[in-house]
Amino acid sequence: MKYILMNKHIELAKIDISDLGRIDTIEDIYNTEAFPVGVIVQNNDPFSKITRDYLDKWWHSRIIPASRDGLDYILAINNVETSSALSVKSLGLSLSDQYWIKPIKSDLSWNDVNFFTNEFSTDLGASFFIKGASSIPDISLRTPDASSNGWLKKKWTIINGKRYLAKAGSGTTFQEPYNETVASKIMDVIELPHVKYSVVMEKNRPLSLCENFITPDTEFVPAAFVSNVLPKENNEKYFSHLLKCANYLNIPQTQEYIDNLLTIDFLIENTDRHYGNFGFIRDVNTLKFIGPAPIFDNGTSLWSQVPGFEIGHWQLCKPFMETQQKQIALVKNFHLKIAGLEQCEEITRQTLLQNPFISKERIDKIANCVGNRVRVLTNHIKVNLQT
Incomplete structure (x- = not known):
């Protein structure tokens, strides 16, 4: 299916994305300056296979990895084969940047779809944390959780109008959320710039919580x-x-x-x-x-x-x-x-x-x-x- 790759309001390129969520071709390029950094490499033809491969690599760096526990079930209930295809269904929207894909001939705008200023569903992120997630009949994909990388379970949430990322621990000790807080407190006292973390308990399970450091701009x-x-x-x-x-x-x-x-x-x-x-x-x-x-x-x-x-x-x-x-x-x-x-x-x-x-x-x-x-x-x- 054909899309326009967008950076906020700017049209970047016309691309074709396969059913598996891979970027097959770059059909046209409208703006190279606003492209994702590192995709159009110095002295390379923007329409070359190298550029297409780098763009596809960039796209896949923004999705749920195959190693995340529970992904197979999520893919099955959404009737898609890959997490990349899942991200396509959410238009590739993220809370780490302003890139998204706009269906050809669509009249959608950044103001309509972005998650920095609009509400979003927490269904997808929450489903990774629920045993027997089949109890959730319909998972809305209007969510940034389809474009969240990393192997640990995580989910975006809105608290008092601010966007926060919650992330789980692993194994039997669930140590990672506490490690995040240790590092945050250490950097407080030695005065290094950092994202502040805290631990919250959800159903007797610790999660690390941090506010998004990226803004709409x-x-x-x-x-x-x-x-x-x-x-x-x-x-x-x-x-x-x-x-x-x-x-x-x-x-x-x-x-x-x-x-x-x-x-x-x-x-x-x-x-x-x-x-x-x-x-x-x-x-x-x-x-x-x-x-x-x-x-x-x-x-x-x-x-x-x-x-x-x-x-x-x-x-x-x-x-x-x-x-x-x-x-x-x-x-x-x-x-x-x-x-x-x-x-x-x-x-x-x-x-x-x-x-x-x-x-x-x-x-x-x-x-x-x-x-x-x-x-x-x-x-x-x-x-x-x-x-």
Whole structure:
């Protein structure tokens, strides 16, 4: 079926999307400047297969992954084969950016359909959290939940007129929501820009809750697509390449942002800082970058995915080096409030103690290890200041 790819009110391209939700062809392009960043790569023909493939990759980066628990049932009751096709039914609308697909000859407008200013259904998101979701006869797809990536169950909701994302934990300990709160509180005291998280209980199950940091006039651009704007040389490090691409796009404060990311990830042993959960904010009206996004998505941390005997060990991590021990060496300057570090161990302990699904023995071990990371980081900073 044919659609017009839109950026808010701007027509970008005429595209053909298959029944499986794949972008088969780009039939016409009306505006390249307002295109998603990193889709039209420098020196590439906008109508080339490379551009089509990048656009399809971008489209799939905005949908529910196959790994999310409960997806098969959701697809079955909506009579579609893929989560991409599910997203098509919701016109690709998101709360992370202003892109959407407009059916050919439709008179729909951004003001009619967007979820920043209009109400939306919570049926789809809620259905992932309900056992025996067949009790929901009709799921409305007028929702941003069809365009929410990530493997953990999540759902958008409106509280007092503001858009919030609620996200579940995993396994038997449901630790991820508490990890988000630990990271948020630590960044409060060491004064790093971040998204604030809290834990709410829903039917005796913890969820992390955070307010949307994107507005009707901004979009989140993941690092993955910023890194696409220039070709990467064979011997070029990923870290250096990303900085080069950000500089090419005139994104301010990128080095400081990466410094801050690697600092908090070191303290909490974040093993899942991939190119999709950090990035930058662009003004959709001027198409200029405002700066880095606040730090978010810190749930896969604090040794939540490992047995007790591995707590404190260096884990394999992302995005630039294989361990946090190596990544911290990439930090050029430390921008944190050093005096706040002494609170990190107790913040970790007291926050995790609110989790009824995790033992005190495990909590103490995790907190002690955060205290050890604080001491290692403090010594590292002192050495840095002397050189």
